[in-house]
Amino acid sequence: MAASCWPRLVYSAALYLLSPLIGWRIWREQVLTYSRLQRLGIRLGSLPSTPRIWLHCASVGEVRAARPLIEGLLARYPKHSLLLTTMTATGAEQVQAIMSEQTAPDQTRLAHCFLPLDFPGAAKRFMTRVQPTLAILFETELWPNLLNACHQQAVPVVVVNGRLSPRAFARYQRLRPLMASALANVTWVAAKSAADAERFQALGARAESTTVVGSLKFELARQDKAIVESGRLLREWGRRPVWVAGSTREGEETLLLDAHRKLCQRFPDALLVIVPRHPQRFEDVASLCTADGWALSRRSQQQAVTPQTQVYLGDTLGELATLYAAGHVAYVGGSFVPMGGHNVLEPAALAKPVLCGPSLENFSDVAEPLLAAGALNVVETVDALVNALSELLAQPLHAQQIGQAGREVIEAHRGALARTLDGLSQWLT
Secondary structure (H helix, E strand, O other), rough: OOOOOOHHHHHHHHHHHHHHHHHHHHOOOOOOOOHHHHHHHOOOOOOOOEEEEEOOOOHHHHHHHHHHHHHHHHHOOOEEEEEEEEEOOOHHHHHHHHHHOOOHHHHHEEEEEEEEOOOHHHHHHHHHHOOHHHHHOOOOOOHHHHHHHHHHOOOEEEEEOOOOOOOHHHHHOOOOOHHHHHHHOOOEEEEEEHHHHHHHHHHOHHHEEEOOOOHHHOOOOOHHHHHHHHHHHHHHHOOOEEEEEEEEEEOOOHHHHHHHHOOOHOOOOOOEEEEEEHHHHHHHHHHHHOOOOEEEEEOOOOOOOOOOOOOOOOOOOOOOOHHHHHEEEEEEOOOOOOOOOOHHHHHHOOOEEEOOOOOHHHHHHHHHHHHHOOEEEOOOOOOHHHHHHHHHOOOOOHHHHHHHHHHHHHHOOEEEEEEHHHHHHHHOO
């Protein structure tokens, strides 16, 4: 047996040992309209009969970032269908939202199922059923057994928007033999930066098969529908200062509510819109707000925002852009807690001044040009957040200028989508 097989065999044995814990996670991530057997490569649902491109995105953030690529593939290759896979329930719901917005015949060319767990048998069953022309993995989804199954069936594998944060790279370095054997099955890495390309190569990717194409996160889709809906919300809410905290994580809402309490001392009619990152936390955040004495309205229950409402909970899926657009200032969560941050480009694309906490490792590459343009402000403490909010809300014209600077940064960095699609063409023409 080849020496390169041993890391994957040890990895597979570890997966089997951890299968009870993995099973619990899958139970939690279930969507009722999908069979749980999809996690074993079984009952994948109806797949289009045309040649299939398989695109995998881990969760909701990756699906949002991949949307321009999804639409670009459908437009450029009308004789192909596209199978999207995700790991999480929120990712599945985001894909369903994209599918519902497609017009015929694109609706019939899009399909979705959950990615099987990376057990050898599940990976083989999945590949045998799907038989894709090309496998596209978004960012860092390097599953050794799935990559091996692609190799066994001679399916080219491409990593697009290839990203390895310093933290992820350090973690993968401890598993370098396994990662080197996995990357040996990758045909092309379309890295988003030179630093990411170097990290992929340090783990075993071939230099001649690695290209820096830029970040697809700058290729944000137009949000015309969200902007229209946000205008209606602002008319309902009245002329009051609004700040939106999007993609918040556990432990962060307490800090944001503390900041809002201090902000209300300066702006008594200020409204905080909180949008938790994960839907399973909606009820916990609602309870936190009411226990803390805030006058709360919930979007999922269609509760009106009255002059007395102090906090509005965005406990629905797929509406973060609408709520960002309705605010005067955006705060991007996952950054006051050590989570690495979330996508600061989403509110910047809507011409909103953007604030975040100090933990921004996962998005440092896209944050840097925003920081250089003055469109992003990293605040270290709750008091610093309050001061930054106060300054922006007190000077709306200045806030608009900052927001416009952020939008211009995004426009200046577009181009990764065209370079990625051109690179993929050699396997799809």
